[in-house]
Amino acid sequence: MxxxxxxxxxxxxxxxxxxxxxxxxxxxxxxxxxxxxxxxxxxxxxxxxxxxxxxxxxxxxxxxxxxxxxxxxxxxxxxxxxxxxxxxxxxxxxxxxxxxxxxxxxxxxxxxxxxxxxxxxxxxxxxxxEVETLGAFPLPVEVIPFGWPTSQALVEETLVSMDVMGRSATLRMNGERPYVTDEGNHILDLHLGRIGNPRQLAMVLNQIPGVVENGLFIxxxxxxxxxxxxxxxxxxxxxxxxxxxxxxxxxxxxxxxxxx
Known part of the structure; x- marks a missing residue:
C-alpha cells in the first residue's frame, strides 16, 4: 500500500x-x-x-x-x-x-x-x-468578521514600513464565501514574498485593531x-x-x- x-x-x-x-x-x-x-x-x-x-x-x-x-x-x-x-x-x-x-x-x-x-x-x-527566509508562503492573519475590510487596509498600510517584499492581503475564500475559522473569524493571506524581520512583523500585526493572531510562530x-x-x-x-x-x-x- x-x-x-x-x-x-x-x-x-x-x-x-x-x-x-x-x-x-x-x-x-x-x-x-x-x-x-x-x-x-x-x-x-x-x-x-x-x-x-x-x-x-x-x-x-x-x-x-x-x-x-x-x-x-x-x-x-x-x-x-x-x-x-x-x-x-x-x-x-x-x-x-x-x-x-x-x-x-x-x-x-x-x-x-x-x-x-x-x-x-x-x-x-x-x-x-525548509526555507532560507520566511515569506514565500502567504502569511495567514486571523481577523474578526466585523470591519474586516478596514483591518485589511490597516494591515496593508502597516506593511509599507515593514521589511517585506510584497504588501498585498487577500481574504481567504471557501468557494464563493469567506473562509470561516473554528472561532468564527476570517483569514487574510499576506503575500509578502520575503519577511526580513519575522519577530518585528509578528508583534506589529497583533497591534492592529481587528487582528486576532498571525501565523508567525517565533x-x-x-x-x-x-x-x-x-x-x-x-x-x-x-x-x-x-x-x-x-x-x-x-x-x-x-x-x-x-x-x-
Missing part, C-alpha cells in the same frame, strides 16, 4: 512516524492540523491499537478531533488538560532558527495557543518546507523532524544544538493508509 504514496506523502509519513515515537503513555499531547499532522494522528492511532499506548490528545481543530476519535485517541479540551507535555504539528515554512509560518489549514489561532501551552513543540515537515518550536521520500528522517533540536539522522522502512498497513 505504501508504494502508492507520492514522494511528498512518503516524506510526511516518515516524519510523522518518527515524531509519534516521542509520545509516551500518560502524556497530554497537542495534536496539530493539516495534512502532515493527519499522518501523525494516524500513526498515534496505530500505536494505541498495536501497543496499548494511552495518552490524552488536545486537538487544534474540529477536523483533527474527529480524526483522533476515529483512530481511538482519547480527546480532551485544553481547559481540561490545562498544560501539555508536548505538541506535535506541521508547518507551512520553517527556517534555520525554527521560526515558522503556520495557518495554511486555517487553524493558526488554536495551534498557537496549544503550542505555547506545552513544555515542548515538535514540528513535522517534509524537506520542501521562539515556540523546539525540534523539527524532517522527512524525505527515501525514508530518511532528520531531527534538529534548537535547544540542544543537535542534528540526528536515521532511515525508516515503509511498512504496509491497510488501516493506516485506508484513506489515502
Amino acid at each position: 505504501s508504494g502508492e504514496l507520492s514522494p511528498i506523502d512518503k516524506a510526511k509519513f516518515v516524519a510523522a512516524k518518527r515524531a509519534a515515537e516521542f509520545v509516551e503513555s500518560g502524556m497530554r499531547v497537542g495534536l496539530g492540523t493539516g495534512s502532515t499532522a493527519a499522518w501523525l494522528v494516524r500513526c498515534l492511532g496505530e500505536r494505541v491499537r498495536e501497543e496499548g499506548l494511552r495518552f490524552r490528545g488536545v486537538p487544534t481543530s474540529a477536523r483533527t478531533a474527529d480524526l483522533a476519535r476515529e483512530v481511538g485517541i482519547e480527546v480532551i479540551s485544553l481547559d481540561e488538560a490545562r498544560w501539555l507535555d508536548l505538541t506535535i504539528d506541521g508547518a507551512d515554512e520553517f527556517d534555520a532558527n525554527l521560526s515558522l509560518i503556520k495557518g495554511g489549514g486555517g487553524a493558526l489561532l488554536q495551534e498557537k495557543i496549544v503550542a505555547t501551552a506545552s513544555d515542548q513543540m515538535v514540528v513535522i515537515a517534509d524537506a520542501a518546507k 521562539d515556540i518550536c523546539d525540534q523539527v523532524v524532517i522527512g524525505y521520500s527515501d525514508g530518511r528522517v532528520e531531527t534538529r533540536d534548537i535547544n540542544e544544538g543537535t542534528v540526528s539522522e536515521e532511515r525508516l522502512d515503509f511498512v504496509e498497513d491497510n488501516n493506516l493508509f485506508r484513506d489515502i
